[in-house]
Amino acid sequence: MEMLLAAAVVVIIGVILFKYLDCDLTLLWNIKFGKQSSDLVGKVVWITGCSSGIGEALAYEFASAGCRLVLSARRENLLNKVKQKCIETSRGALTSDDILVQPLDLLDYNSHPSVTETVFKYFKKVDILVNNAGRSQRGLIVETALEVDRQVFDLDLLAPISVTKAILPYMIKQGGGHIMCTSSVAGKLGAPGSASYTAAKHGIQGFFDTLRIECAPDSISITMACPGPVFSEALVHAFTSEPNKKLNVEMKKSWNRMTAERCAYLMGVAAANKLHEVWLTPNPELFYCYLFQYIPYFAKKIAVKLGQGRANKVKAGIADLH
Ligand SMILES: NC(=O)c1ccc[n+]([C@@H]2O[C@H](COP(=O)([O-])OP(=O)(O)OC[C@H]3O[C@@H](n4cnc5c(N)ncnc54)[C@H](OP(=O)(O)O)[C@@H]3O)[C@@H](O)[C@H]2O)c1
Numbered sequence: 001m002e003m004l005l006a007a008a009v010v011v012i013i014g015v016i017l018f019k020y021l022d023c024d025l026t027l028l029w030n031i032k033f034g035k036q037s038s039d040l041v042g043k044v045v046w047i048t049g050c051s052s053g054i055g056e057a058l059a060y061e062f063a064s065a066g067c068r069l070v071l072s073a074r075r076e077n078l079l080n081k082v083k084q085k086c087i088e089t090s091r092g093a094l095t096s097d098d099i100l101v102q103p104l105d106l107l108d109y110n111s112h113p114s115v116t117e118t119v120f121k122y123f124k125k126v127d128i129l130v131n132n133a134g135r136s137q138r139g140l141i142v143e144t145a146l147e148v149d150r151q152v153f154d155l156d157l158l159a160p161i162s163v164t165k166a167i168l169p170y171m172i173k174q175g176g177g178h179i180m181c182t183s184s185v186a187g188k189l190g191a192p193g194s195a196s197y198t199a200a201k202h203g204i205q206g207f208f209d210t211l212r213i214e215c216a217p218d219s220i221s222i223t224m225a226c227p228g229p230v231f232s233e234a235l236v237h238a239f240t241s242e243p244n245k246k247l248n249v250e251m252k253k254s255w256n257r258m259t260a261e262r263c264a265y266l267m268g269v270a271a272a273n274k275l276h277e278v279w280l281t282p283n284p285e286l287f288y289c290y291l292f293q294y295i296p297y298f299a300k301k302i303a304v305k306l307g308q309g310r311a312n313k314v315k316a317g318i319a320d321l322h
Pocket of ligand 1: 048049050051052055072073074075076104105107132133134135136155182184226227228230231232233234237
């Protein structure tokens with residue numbers, strides 16, 4: 001009888017966790033018992049790609065925590081609007097001088113050292129760099145031009161590496177720092193219909209996992225944030241199988257995705273606790289992350305079966321894959 005009761009409790013907890021959990025258990029623990037983003041008050045945070053989506057929501061999250069900000073992307077007009085909203089969100093904690101709008105084209109690698117110099121001249125330090133900017137991709141491998149693969153790698157892999165290389169000497173000189181990347185669940189497992197994006201995100205996982213080890217003696221921490229599907233402009237700007245052709249799809253409110261605000265909140269907790277890696281997604285993607293991390297042989301076997309549905313949707317031009 002007692003065994004049955006215990007089994008029932010385990011099943012009920014399992015069902016609740018499966019239905020309501022939207023992040024990994026380490027992050028959940030830190031939400032309940034760890035530091036919050038408000039503990040980052042006064043820190044200087046540089047966010048790339050914050051003119052929309054997750055980056056924009058991150059700007060508001062860090063602004064409401066009282067962080068000073070560097071806002072970067074190409075669309076300067078949008079960054080100025082984000083800046084104004086950050087000042088409002090901070091409820092008096094931040095003035096205009098606390099937020100630097102620093103336009104940046106991540107594909108212009110040669111500009112990264114001088115832009116970084118400008119940022120350090122302004123704030124004298126950067127506590128947290130968030131390599132967030134990026135573009136998703138839709139297209140089957142067999143139909144995708146090699147030029148597209150190259151463009152995805154240039155933006156989603158090489159650009160964050162380049163900005164990081166520009167900032168590292170400054171962080172080492174200032175005695176430490178924290179680099180956060182918006183990776184993806186696609187950085188943990190194969191995502192049919194987004195192969196080059198998946199490869200780029202796996203690439204940054206590998207690069208920054210290595211950096212974490214190499215730069216630990218310099219007190220540099222690394223946080224890899226791996227969101228699942230999130231509401232943003234991602235599908236408007238996503239690469240397709242043809243070079244220079246965007247997907248141009250607006251996400252619908254009815255789609256089953258995490259809000260950018262929730263994603264930013266979770267990333268804020270991850271930043272405050274300097275967690276090495278966090279998974280930000282409800283099930284089934286969260287469950288897949290656990291499977292791929294801990295039982296890869298079995299996970300890869302079932303992915304071949306389950307992944308066909310997603311590949312067929314991409315083939316049929318269906319944008320909502322979840
Ligand atoms: N949405 C999702 O479902 C999801 C899931 C997992 C991971 N992610 C990751 O989250 C990050 C943010 O994406 P998002 O979903 O928030 O999409 P988004 O709304 O399209 O935001 C992308 C940001 O990247 C910037 N960007 C693009 N190309 C750039 C360039 N050449 N130079 C500088 N900035 C550039 C954009 O700004 P400008 O156009 O103004 O330059 C924009 O601010 C990406 O790394 C993405 O891979 C998204």
